[in-house]
Every structure is written in C-alpha cells, then in structure tokens.
Amino acid sequence: MPGGGWLSPEEADKLLRCYGLPVVESRFAHDTEGVLAAAAALGGHVALKADVPGLVHKSDAGAVELDLRGAAEVRRAMRRLEKRFAGRLSGVLVQPMISGGTEVIIGVVQEPVFGPLVVFGLGGVATEVLGDHAARLAPLTDTDADDLIHSIRAAPLLLGHRGQPAADIGALRDALLRISRLADDLPQVTELDLNPVIARPDGVFAVDARIRVTSHGAADPFLRQLRVPPPAASPDPTPNGGSSRR
Numbered sequence: 448m449p450g451g452g453w454l455s456p457e458e459a460d461k462l463l464r465c466y467g468l469p470v471v472e473s474r475f476a477h478d479t480e481g482v483l484a485a486a487a488a489l490g491g492h493v494a495l496k497a498d499v500p501g502l503v504h505k506s507d508a509g510a511v512e513l514d515l516r517g518a519a520e521v522r523r524a525m526r527r528l529e530k531r532f533a534g535r536l537s538g539v540l541v542q543p544m545i546s547g548g549t550e551v552i553i554g555v556v557q558e559p560v561f562g563p564l565v566v567f568g569l570g571g572v573a574t575e576v577l578g579d580h581a582a583r584l585a586p587l588t589d590t591d592a593d594d595l596i597h598s599i600r601a602a603p604l605l606l607g608h609r610g611q612p613a614a615d616i617g618a619l620r621d622a623l624l625r626i627s628r629l630a631d632d633l634p635q636v637t638e639l640d641l642n643p644v645i646a647r648p649d650g651v652f653a654v655d656a657r658i659r660v661t662s663h664g665a666a667d668p669f670l671r672q673l674r675v676p677p678p679a680a681s682p683d684p685t686p687n688g689g690s691s692r693r
Contacts, residue, residue: 451635451661456498456540459656466629468641469622471654474541479525485541486521493521496540496655497528503657514544545654548647549604549614552580553622555630555639563630565623567595569604570643587627592620605646614646622651635660 454462456475463470474485475498486493497510505511509531512524529536550571556564561584568580581598583591596605596619607613622644630636638659645652 451637452659453503454658454660456496456656459658462629462658463641463653463656466625468625468629469618469644469651469653470656471542471545471652475538476541477538479522482525482539482541483518483521486515486518489541489543491518492516492544494542494544494654495521495524495528496542497532497536498538498540499532499535500537505655542654545645545652548645548652549601550643551601551605551619551646552640552642553626553644553653554641555585555626555636556582557634557637558584563634563636565595565627565630567623568599569601585627585630587624589620589624592623592627595623596620612648615648615650618651619646622653633660635662637661 456473460470460473472489474489476482476485482495493515495512495515496505499505499508499510502508502510510528512528515521515524525539528539550569552566552568552570554566556566558564563585564582565585565587566580566582568578579600581595583595587595593616596602596616604611605614605616605619622641626639626641630639636658638657640655640657641653642655642657645654
C-alpha cells in the first residue's frame, strides 16, 4: 500500500490468516443479493459490517448489524446500511454470529524506542471505558503470554468465575504468540486491533480487525548516524574574483 494507511477488511483478513490467527469466517459482498447468498452459506444467523472508506470505528457509526436471523432480517439490515451510508458503502462483510464467551482485545502498537508492544485486555465496548489492559514487548515467550492473560483485572472471567466454564487459555495463549510473531516480523504494522476476540471454552474467535501500515519503518531515535558534511565551496580560480578571460 503506497504511503501506508488502513488495510481493507479483505486485506486484513488475508494477513491474519497467513499467521494462523483464529479469524471468524467472513464473506464480502457488494449488493443485497450477494449479502443474502453469503448469509445463507454461513448458516443464516449472521452479523453485517459495512465497509465504508475512512470509517474506523464501525460500531460508533452504526455500521454493524448484529444477531440477524433469516433473509428478511438481513434484507432489512441492508436497507438500513444503504440509507445510513448512502453513496459511501463499498461493500458489506458478512460473518456468522458468535455468542457467549468473554470479549477481549489483542493488539499491537509501535513504541518509538523499544519497538512493537503486544496489548491484551478486556474487549468489546468496555475496552475504552474500563481501560483494563496490559502490554509486553514483542516477541513474547509462553511465560509472557500467560502473564498477559493473568495480569488484567478481568482475568477471573477467563479462568472460570462462580462456576462458569473457563475459556480455552491454550488457544488464547497461542493467539497472543501468533500476533507477537506478526508484530516482530512486520515493523510496517504500526497499529493492529483484534476487538473483540471472543474467548470461549471451545476456542477463541477474532470477529473484527483493524490494521494500519506504513510504507517504511520508523527510525531508531538512539541510532548513531554518520553525518556527511556538505562539500566545501570551490575557490575562485582568479584573484580578486576577476574574470578568467584574457
């Protein structure tokens, strides 16, 4: 992507799958009939997410339609999206509806001095309100990943709280390690959010992703660089600045 920017949903999905991240199956469609066909292929109980250029926070802008069952509900949701984003809608991402579990966020930010940080915390709409996050430098070890999982205040929700079944901690650890590898391999990834990632007893499921890239790596502010002085001006070949012509 020349100059960098936010990856499209399709590009983000392909990149995450290259690293084996547990991304929910998605279908991209450009019109109502395509959305209906995708919803049917995914079992009929789906979520729709509008792809609008320049729109980053989809939920805040009303670009997400959840818990849709059957063709009639999907069609009505499409009409709402088309009206809400008239002339700006470039397509719609269709995903199976994932219910239950605990919503967490897995992310990457580039720290100017130390490099990529892997961020983990409580996700969904609570992520900014509660600020329950922890971070470690990439690349992570198994111990780092476990520390991240256990260090947030909401950890009891993942470990089994008041008789509720625990999330698949092994799958969650694996997702953190894979994100760490991606961040360490690709310094061009300046920002990455998987939010929410649904952590359940039967695995983890990333249902939304935002990835921003830059076209070049950030410079190390403490790296010594050779500074070549500019060439000295050539001396005037004639005395007193006079003409060399005779």
